[in-house]
Amino acid sequence: MIACPECDALQQEPRRVPRGTSVRCWRCRTVLIHESRKSIDYVFSLIVAGTVLFLIGNAFPLVSLEAQGNGVTTTLFGAVLHMWQQEMHLVSGLVLITTIVAPAFDLAAMLYLTMGVLRVDQGRSSAMPPWSARVLRAVQAVRPWGMLEVFMLGALVSIVKLGQMAAVVVGPALYSIGALILVLAAANSAFNPREVWSRLPVRRDDEAAA
Numbered sequence: 001m002i003a004c005p006e007c008d009a010l011q012q013e014p015r016r017v018p019r020g021t022s023v024r025c026w027r028c029r030t031v032l033i034h035e036s037r038k039s040i041d042y043v044f045s046l047i048v049a050g051t052v053l054f055l056i057g058n059a060f061p062l063v064s065l066e067a068q069g070n071g072v073t074t075t076l077f078g079a080v081l082h083m084w085q086q087e088m089h090l091v092s093g094l095v096l097i098t099t100i101v102a103p104a105f106d107l108a109a110m111l112y113l114t115m116g117v118l119r120v121d122q123g124r125s126s127a128m129p130p131w132s133a134r135v136l137r138a139v140q141a142v143r144p145w146g147m148l149e150v151f152m153l154g155a156l157v158s159i160v161k162l163g164q165m166a167a168v169v170v171g172p173a174l175y176s177i178g179a180l181i182l183v184l185a186a187a188n189s190a191f192n193p194r195e196v197w198s199r200l201p202v203r204r205d206d207e208a209a210a
């Protein structure tokens, strides 16, 4: 059964909803389920692209600075480490969580879930991988902590400001993170949690009691 979020009317949820169609409440016509035209392969390819961009964003230099003959190059993790050494522990921890840990968890969890859906659809597996429901709930809780765009804005402002004092060279990682922001947003909006829920086994009351 599914309850309408607007008028609370209880109604039977259809087992399969064709792509590009919506299910509306029988009483108030609120959209209850919207099946996007985008397939799970589309989401999967975006997640794979995002993972590659994330790895480039972490492996290559973010920016290089050169002033009075001294050159400094830093990566994303190098910046976190540097802030920690400068006794800015709270900021360093926040940057680590919002730019590395949360996006990495988001990408890994989405990869795990979309691969599970694809394996079930292709008949290579009869059930979703273990912990799918927990991973799905966890990713929705962690996702708001991914703030790559805030970091990007801060980085761009500092680059412009520093540009007056030193020669700043933007590294490949910054372009990569810029592209990752767009890819991650596209993947998250195209991903439909129902793709996972509808493939999970229905738990019966007697099983739950056991």
Ligand SMILES: [Zn+2]
Residues within 6 Å of the ligand: 004, 005, 006, 007, 008, 009, 025, 026, 027, 028, 029, 030
């Ligand atoms: Zn309704």
